Amino acid sequence: MNNEKAFIFTTDALLAVILSAFLIYATFSTLDRAAAFEDRTTPVQRVSEDALAAMEETGILARSLQETRTDEIRSVLGGLPSGMCAEVDIYANSSPVLSASRTGCSCADAQELTAARRSFVALNGSSQIEAHAEITGCYD
Amino acid sequence: MNKGFIFAITFSMLFLLLLGFAAGFLESFGLQRLDAARAKAVDKQSFVQDDVAADLLSYLQADITISGNNTTTVEISDSLPAPYSDPSQELNDWISYISNSYAPGANVNVSINASDFTSSPRIIFSPFNLSYQYDSLSKNTAITHGNSSVRNYSLTASLGKEPASVNASNWSWSGSPTSLYITLNISGPSGTPVNVSGATGGYINPNSNNGFWLNLSTGAFYVNAGNYSSYGTHSLRATVENASASMQTGITLNATPQRVTAWVPVLVRVDNVSESYAIVGRG
Numbered sequence: 121m122n123n124e125k126a127f128i129f130t131t132d133a134l135l136a137v138i139l140s141a142f143l144i145y146a147t148f149s150t151l152d153r154a155a156a157f158e159d160r161t162t163p164v165q166r167v168s169e170d171a172l173a174a175m176e177e178t179g180i181l182a183r184s185l186q187e188t189r190t191d192e193i194r195s196v197l198g199g200l201p202s203g204m205c206a207e208v209d210i211y212a213n214s215s216p217v218l219s220a221s222r223t224g225c226s227c228a229d230a231q232e233l234t235a236a237r238r239s240f241v242a243l244n245g246s247s248q249i250e251a252h253a254e255i256t257g258c259y260d
Numbered sequence: 261m262n263k264g265f266i267f268a269i270t271f272s273m274l275f276l277l278l279l280g281f282a283a284g285f286l287e288s289f290g291l292q293r294l295d296a297a298r299a300k301a302v303d304k305q306s307f308v309q310d311d312v313a314a315d316l317l318s319y320l321q322a323d324i325t326i327s328g329n330n331t332t333t334v335e336i337s338d339s340l341p342a343p344y345s346d347p348s349q350e351l352n353d354w355i356s357y358i359s360n361s362y363a364p365g366a367n368v369n370v371s372i373n374a375s376d377f378t379s380s381p382r383i384i385f386s387p388f389n390l391s392y393q394y395d396s397l398s399k400n401t402a403i404t405h406g407n408s409s410v411r412n413y414s415l416t417a418s419l420g421k422e423p424a425s426v427n428a429s430n431w432s433w434s435g436s437p438t439s440l441y442i443t444l445n446i447s448g449p450s451g452t453p454v455n456v457s458g459a460t461g462g463y464i465n466p467n468s469n470n471g472f473w474l475n476l477s478t479g480a481f482y483v484n485a486g487n488y489s490s491y492g493t494h495s496l497r498a499t500v501e502n503a504s505a506s507m508q509t510g511i512t513l514n515a516t517p518q519r520v521t522a523w524v525p526v527l528v529r530v531d532n533v534s535e536s537y538a539i540v541g542r543g
Contacts, residue, residue, distance in 0.1 A: 169307055173314070177314055182318065236307070239312075239315055239362040240314070241318045245346065248319065248344065250353060250354055250363075252362050254365075
């Protein structure tokens with residue numbers, strides 16, 4: 121009689137331990153996935169915004185528009201962290217005029233995309249062109 | 261019976277504890293997400309304000325560098341006059357573009373109030389009560405409204421035409437040190453620096469008006485330093501007349517290095533929440 125009780129208690133305790141372990145593992149696994157999502161999204165957004173701001177403040181965006189060239193933009197995109205892909209599109213008076221991508225990668229099939237937009241002005245003779253650039257970034 | 265009762269109580273308490281943990285975790289996770297969303301909103305507003313300020317500097321064709329080692333130095337790169345046939349219209353077109361084309365695509369509301377700037381275009385340097393002011397948006401004149409905190413000006417100007425002659429009858433270098441030292445590096449396309457009263461640098465009396473002008477055959481370049489008109493002491497004024505000049509004005513401040521903010525009186529409001537003047541430089 122006592123052996124039966126001991127067997128039941130032991131089995132019960134083992135089941136409780138296994139169930140608890142499973143619940144703890146499931147909880148931490150879910151939390152890790154949520155944290156990983158946050159960590160992956162923020163840096164690529166920041167890097168995209170910084171790249172766009174740097175291209176405006178160094179005059180690359182204005183020069184690219186004035187001279188209809190994309191080599192300087194592609195050079196900046198080529199210097200982004202490895203594993204990151206990005207594409208820059210320039211719009212003048214809301215119409216697309218230029219596009220440049222990082223060589224050797226594409227965001228077409230990316231599951232997580234980030235985007236940032238930066239306005240700039242470019243001198244055109246005795247007037248200026250109002251324009252903006254959009255960057256789309258993703259993990260390669 | 262008693263054992264069953266104890267088991268029931270124990271499991272009920274364990275269940276309630278589990279529920280408590282779950283509720284606490286959800287609340288904490290929700291707050292974290294809310295904080296993250298708020299931080300992203302603030303980041304976005306700052307990004308837009310920085311963008312607008314960078315556009316303003318591009319519109320002015322100016323650039324500002326603020327540095328500090330033993331002293332605080334402000335460098336302003338500029339070109340006179342404004343390149344636009346209608347500077348006011350260009351500014352209004354840009355404001356309209358930001359509010360009506362750029363902002364909706366960026367998913368923000370942006371309103372810009374440039375009335376103060378339009379009536380008195382200037383860049384202000386806080387906390388030194390120093391300003392770099394234009395006569396108008398046409399930018400034929402740039403005046404650094406100085407004060408006793410300025411101890412050194414360095415004016416480098418590349419003129420679009422070669423100076424034919426220098427009229428410096430109203431310019432006098434001080435024989436002894438004063439509180440204001442000026443270095444001049446003015447040249448035409450040939451690159452030959454112009455001498456003013458036999459020198460390109462020296463002390464001047466900051467409380468009196470010192471002026472010279474360069475005859476450019478067609479056009480002229482005027483410089484006044486010290487106390488010109490109502491600009492205050494330690495001021496510096498450069499004017500082009502039917503001419504163009506690419507200038508770098510270096511201002512060394514007689515103060516220990518501290519944080520300097522350069523801003524223009526253009527109010528930028530983002531998402532009806534964040535409103536501030538456009539900050540065009542920090543150092």
